[in-house]
Amino acid sequence: MKVTELKANGLNKSYKVVADNNDVAKxxxxxxxxxxxxxxxxxxxxxxxxxAMIKKKYHNEVMGEVMDEMIRKGTNEAIANNKLRPVxxxxxxxxxxxxxxxxxxxxxxxxxxxxxxxxxxKIALEKLTADVPAEEVDKxxxxxxxxxxxxxxxDGKKAAKGDTVMIDFVGSIDGVExxxxxxxxxxxxxxxxxxxxxxxxQLIGSSEGSKVDVKVKFPDNYHAKDLAGKDAVFAVSxxxxxxxxxxxxxxxxxKALGAESLDKLKETLSSRIKAxxxxxxxxxxxxxxxxxxxxxxxxxxxxxxxxxxxNSIVQQYEQAKKMGRLDEEEKSKKEADLLKEYxxxxxxxxxxGLLLSExxxxxxxxxxxxxxxxxxxxxxxxxPGQEQMVLDYYLKNKNAVEALKAPIFEEKIIDHILSxxxxxxxxxSVEELYKMEDDPKEKKTKKSA
Numbered sequence: 001m002k003v004t005e006l007k008a009n010g011l012n013k014s015y016k017v018v019a020d021n022n023d024v025a026k027x028x029x030x031x032x033x034x035x036x037x038x039x040x041x042x043x044x045x046x047x048x049x050x051x052a053m054i055k056k057k058y059h060n061e062v063m064g065e066v067m068d069e070m071i072r073k074g075t076n077e078a079i080a081n082n083k084l085r086p087v088x089x090x091x092x093x094x095x096x097x098x099x100x101x102x103x104x105x106x107x108x109x110x111x112x113x114x115x116x117x118x119x120x121x122k123i124a125l126e127k128l129t130a131d132v133p134a135e136e137v138d139k140x141x142x143x144x145x146x147x148x149x150x151x152x153x154x155d156g157k158k159a160a161k162g163d164t165v166m167i168d169f170v171g172s173i174d175g176v177e178x179x180x181x182x183x184x185x186x187x188x189x190x191x192x193x194x195x196x197x198x199x200x201x202q203l204i205g206s207s208e209g210s211k212v213d214v215k216v217k218f219p220d221n222y223h224a225k226d227l228a229g230k231d232a233v234f235a236v237s238x239x240x241x242x243x244x245x246x247x248x249x250x251x252x253x254x255k256a257l258g259a260e261s262l263d264k265l266k267e268t269l270s271s272r273i274k275a276x277x278x279x280x281x282x283x284x285x286x287x288x289x290x291x292x293x294x295x296x297x298x299x300x301x302x303x304x305x306x307x308x309x310x311n312s313i314v315q316q317y318e319q320a321k322k323m324g325r326l327d328e329e330e331k332s333k334k335e336a337d338l339l340k341e342y343x344x345x346x347x348x349x350x351x352x353g354l355l356l357s358e359x360x361x362x363x364x365x366x367x368x369x370x371x372x373x374x375x376x377x378x379x380x381x382x383x384p385g386q387e388q389m390v391l392d393y394y395l396k397n398k399n400a401v402e403a404l405k406a407p408i409f410e411e412k413i414i415d416h417i418l419s420x421x422x423x424x425x426x427x428x429s430v431e432e433l434y435k436m437e438d439d440p441k442e443k444k445t446k447k448s449a
Contacts, residue, residue, distance in 0.1 A: 001074050002017070003074070003078045004016045011111050011112070011113060016106055017075070019074055019102060021101055024066060028066045032051070035054060039058065063099075067094075071105055075092065078090075084111045086111055090109040091108040092105055092107055092108075093108070112302065114299075115354065120421055123289070123296075123421040125424070128426055129428070130277050130430050130433045137273065140272075141265065149244055151242035152245050155208065159205065160205075164189045164241075165187075165239075165241055166187055166239040167237060169181075169182065169235065170235045173232050178226075209238065213236070215232075217230070284433075289414065297351070309350055313346055317342065367409055375407075376401075
C-alpha cells in the first residue's frame, strides 16, 4: 500500500491510498480459490467445478470483498503510519479501479485533538461548606412525625375541615351506577382535595350515621373520558368521624421509625442532611473546576462531535417547546439567540469531555467492580423502601449497569484533579450553599460534561 497525504485542514485529514494491482490480484485469487472449495455448481460435486465457471458466477461478489479488504487495510495503514486517533469511521471515496490496474481511493479522517495537559496543582478552588442547623433537624423530625399522623374516633362530633370521615359511597350518573364509583370504609380527610372538587365540602357538618347525597360535576379534563364534564351524584354513608391526633416526638416515635432513641434519630437525620450539603458543595466545586478548565485550555474540537451534541440539545429544546415546558428565560429570548447559546454549550461539553478523557487516560483512571457496586447502592438509597427492587433491576439489566460507567469514570477523573488542586474551604450559610448562579451553562438542557 502506498499512502500519500492529500491535505490537512485542522482536525480533518485526507490521504490518497494506492493498492498495487498485484496485491489486488493475489487477494482475488486467494478468495476465489476459497469460494471454489465450497461452491456448488449443478452437474459438479462440491469443490470440483472448473475455476472458469466459478469465476463467471462469483466474480462480482469476490471482487466486492477484495475491494472492501483492500480499503480496510489501506485505511488502517493510513491511521497507523500517521499515528491518528479517529473520531469516528473514516469516509472513503474510490478514485479509480479497473481490472488489471491499481485500486486508488481517498480516505477522509476526522481526528481527536492533541491535548497537552498542564499542572493541576496550580488550580485554586473555593470549597463551600455549611453546618447543619439544629432547627433543620427538628424540622425533619417534625415532618416524620406528621407523616405518621393518627386519627381517633369521636362520638357525636360533626365533621370539620381536617377531620377524617370513614365513608361508604356509590356514584351514579342519571341514576345509573358507573364503574369505579363505589367504595367501602374509605378514610377521607376533609380538606385534602383528594376527591373531585366540591365533594369534601359537602361532608363538612356530617356526623356518624349521616346519609348525604353529594352532587358534583366531573372536571372537563378528567382522566376517565366517559365521565369528563358529567354531573354525578354520590350516595354517601358516614360511618365514623375521626379527629387528628398529634404524634408525640419522643423515643417511642424514634423506635417506630427504626432508631434506638430520639437522639439517635436526630443523629441519623443530621448525617443525611449533611450528606445533602456535601453533595451541593461537591456540585459547586465541580462547576468551578469545569469553568476553570474551560478557561485554561484552548484546542480545536471535532465538528462531528459538536454537531451531535448540539442536535441533542436542540431536540430537547424542541420537545420542551412542544410540551409547553420552556422556562421563562427561554421564552423571553429569540430562538436564534437560544440556538447560538446552545451551540456554545455543545462546544463546551465536547471540549470538557475530551479534556477529562485525556486526563483519565494519562492518569490511568479505571473503573473497578467496587465502584459500580457503590454507584448501584447510591441509586438504591435514593428510593427508601424500594432498595431491593432497585438492586434487582441492576442485577437483571446489564445495559443499566453499563450506563453507570460513564458518570463513574467522570467523577473519578474529577476526584483525581481535585486531589492535585488547591482547595480553600469557606464556611457559608445554607442559603448561600444552595444559591444558584445565573449562567447559561446551568440551563436545564445541560447534561454532564
